[in-house]
Amino acid sequence: MTTTPASGAPAGVERRRVTFPVMGMSCAACASRIQRQLVATPGVREAAVNFGTTKATVELDGAEPRTVMEAVREAGYDVGTDALSLAVTDLRSALDTSRLERAILAVRGVLGAVANPAAESVRVTYVPGFLDPRELEDAVAAAGFVLAVPVTEADPVERERLVREREVRDLAWKLVLAGVVAVAAMVASMPLMASEAVGSADLLARVLMPLNGVLRRGLPWLYAADPQSLKVGLFLATVPVMAWSGRGFYVSAWRGFQHRSADMNTLIGVGTAAAMLYSVVATFAPGVFTGAGLPADAYYEAVSSIIALILLGRLLESRAKGRTSEAMRRLLGLAPRTARALRDGAEVEIPAVAVVVGDIVLVRPGEKIPVDGVVRGGRTAVDESMLTGEPTPVAKAPGDEVVGATFNTTGAITVEATRVGRDTALAQIVRLVEEAQGSRAPVQRLADRIAGVFVPVVIAVAIAAFVIWFDFGPSPGPVYATVVLVSVLIIACPCAMGLATPTAIMVGAGRGAERGVLAKGGAALEAAAAVDVMILDKTGTVTEGHPAVTDVLVALEVVDRVAAGPPADGEAAVLQLAAAVERLSEHPLAAAIVRAAAERGLEPPEASGFRALEGRGATATIAGHTVAVGSATFLIELGVDVGPFTDAVDSLAARARTPVLVAVDGAPAGLIGLADPIKPSAVAAVRAFKAMGLEVLMVTGDIRKVAISVAGEVGIDEVESGMLPAGKVAVVKRLQAAGRRVAMVGDGINDAPALATADVGLAIGTGTDVAFEAADIALMRGDLTTAVTALELARRTMRTIRQNLFWAFAYNVVGIPIAAGVLYPVAGVLLSPVFASAAMAFSSVFVVTNSLRLRRFTPTFAT
C-alpha cells in the first residue's frame, strides 16, 4: 500500500503514484486489457498492471481515484477492497452516526462507512493504496470524534488481543457461576443423600456419615427443608450452569460428533447430560425409581462440579495463549511511530508508515531509525543489538546500510529509505515469530488421544449393558437398564481425567515460579519434558552480555610521568587515565572501562578537550598531557609507536578479548583487554544438561573465533557462529527436521524468532520483554542453571500427569464393569449411580493429592 506524491509536479496539479489490488484477473491478457483501459483514462499518466501480484500501479495526473476505479470496472474487472473497524469514543446518537459516516465517506479511497453506536465503532470499506490512514484520522478528528486506537494501530494483532481478553473474561464468569452452584449443590445434596441412603445400609452412607453430622450441626435448617423442594431448587440452579457455563462443551461435542471425533467434550457432554436427565426424572417423576424399589437420587452436584473443574482448566489455558500474541505487539512497538523526512527540501514529521522507498529521513542521536536504508550523510554508531544481539554499537558512514528500529547512539545521520513496511528487517522478524506460532501444531493432549478411543468404547459398553439388563435383568427391566446406563456414563465421566493435567500443571507451575521458572501453560512444560537438544545463545545467556575489563598491562615509566600523586599501582593508573577520557564517551567499551575504574574505587582526574572518533577511540587533555584511548589502528594514526604492545595485542585477540590501548603524549602507556565474561553458572549448567542426556549447541551472531573460545570454556562442543535471527531459526528447523525435540535458551529480540520456533523457548532473566513474550518459559534469573531447573521441573510435572492419567483411567477400567453390573450375578452387588459419582470424586481426590506431591520438588541447583 503506497501513496507517493511524485516529485516535480507542477503546482496545483496533483500527481500521485498509487498501487491497488485488482480482482478477477485470470490471465496475463486480462492485465494488458486493464492497463490499456487505465492509460486511456484522462488524468492517468502511466499504468502498469501485474498479473502475478494482481496489483495495478498508476501514476495519477489529476484523475480522481473514483475515475480510476470506474475504468477498471469498465474493463470488466473490479478493484480489491478491504475493510477495517475503528473504535470511536463517545459515539452515541444516530445524529452522530450520520455525521461521522459523511466525514469518512469524503476521504479519498473510502467506499463505504457504517457507524455502530452500540459498539462505538465504525466499519470502513476502502481501496488499499488509495487510502491514507492519516487522512482518515484527520477526517474523523475534523468531524469532532476521537479514535480510541489510531488507524495505523487497528491491526489484526491488536484485534486478536481484544478477542482473547474477552474470551478470558467470559470463561472466568462462566467458571464463577458453575463453581458457586457446584459448592452449593454439594452442600444441599448431603441431606438428600443422607435421607435416602440410610435405609439402604449403603457403604457410601457410612463413609459420608461423619461429614453429614458436621453439616447437620452447622446448617440445621437445610436438613429441615423438604427434600423435594431441595431437588427442585438444585434443578433450577443447575439449568443456567448447563445452558450458559457448559454451553461450549455441548457445542464442541456436537461439532466433534459431526466430524466423527470423540474427545473430552464428548465425555463431558454425554456424562453431564446423562446425569442431568437422570436427576430430572428423579426430581419430577421419582415414582419411576421408587416404584421399582430404587432410591430417586439426583446428581446435580456432579453436573456443576464437572463443568466448573473443566472450565478452570480451559481458563488457565486461554490466559497462557494470550501471552503469545503479546509478543507480536511488543515487536511492532519497537518501530518508531514517526519519521522526519525531507520533502521538497523541508523537514517534515510524518508517520513512519508513510515513508516510501527513496525518501530521505533524518535521524538524530538518541532516536530510532524508522526504516531500513542506506546512510547518505553523517557518521554515527548504531546499536543493532535488536538484530544481532551484540551490544557493541556498529560504526556507520555514508554508504553503510542501517536497519529500521535500531538505535542511533551518537551522531546525526540522513538515511535513504530502501525497504519499508512489510519488507523491513523488523517486519521479517515479526513474520518469523508469527509463522512459528501459527505453524506449531497444537499439542495433542494425551487425555484427548486416549479419549478418542475411550469415549466410543464407553458409549458402546453403556448401550450393551442397557440391552443385557433389559433382556436378562430382574424386573422392571427398563428401569434397571436405565440406571445401569447412567451409572456407566457417570463413572466414565472425566472428572479425574479433566483434573489430571491442570492440577499437575498448576502445582508444577507454582513450584516453578518459586524457583524463578515461569511456564506459559501445560504445552510448554510438556514440550520441555520431551526435548533432547539444548541450543544456547551466547551473548547474554552463556555470557554476561556486556563487556568487562579482563586484563590491564602497563608501561610504568610512561604512566609515572602523568600520575598525579602516587598511584596505588600501575594498573590502577592506566585505568584511571583511560576512565578520565572514556567518561566523556558513550561507547559500551568506554562504559566498561569507567565501570572497572569505579569498581576499584578510582577517581578519574579532570579531562578537557575531549574528541571522539566514532567506533575507534578518543583523546583528551589531562593535567597538560594528551591522553589517547582506542584501538591499535587509531593510535597508529595518531603517530603512536605501539611496538611494545604488539605481542600483547595479538595474544588478547587470540583469546577473544578486545584490546584498547592507552597512550600519553604519543607514547604507549598501557593496554586494557575487554571481553564479555562467561557467567559463573554456565559451566555447571552445561554439565547438567549433558547429564540429562541432552545434546548442547551454542549459536551466536558473534564471530567464529570468539564463539569457539567461549564454547571451549564452558564445555560446549558444537557452535554455530555469525548467525542472524533467520539463521538461528534455520538451525532450530534443521534439527527439528531430523526429528529432534529442540529447546532454545536466549535473551535478545534477535533470539525471539528462534525461541518461538523451537519446541520450547526459554527466555533468560536478563533478557528483553520481547524475548520473554516469544518464549514458552520465562526464567526470572540470569543464571543458566534456572534453565536446568525448568527442564527438571517439566520432567517431574509430566511424570505426575502421566501417573494421574493412568490412575484416572484405571478407576474407569475397574469402575465401568462394576457399574455395568458384572458383579450382580456373582455377588448380587449393583453399583448405584451414587457410588459411581462417589468413585469419581475419590479418583479426583487421588489425582489432586498426587499433583500436590509436586510441591516437594527440589531442583539440583537449589538456591
Add this chain to the structure above:
Amino acid sequence: MTIAKAVVTVAGLVAIAWVLWYFLAPPPPARSGGERR
C-alpha cells in the same frame, strides 16, 4: 415383552456397531455444509 426385547437387542447392537464404526473407523470425514471454523 419378547418382541420388545428383540427390538431393543437389535437396536442396541446396531447402535453399538454404529458408534464404534462412526468414531473409530472413519473414512476421511466428509465435512457437513456450512460448518466453518
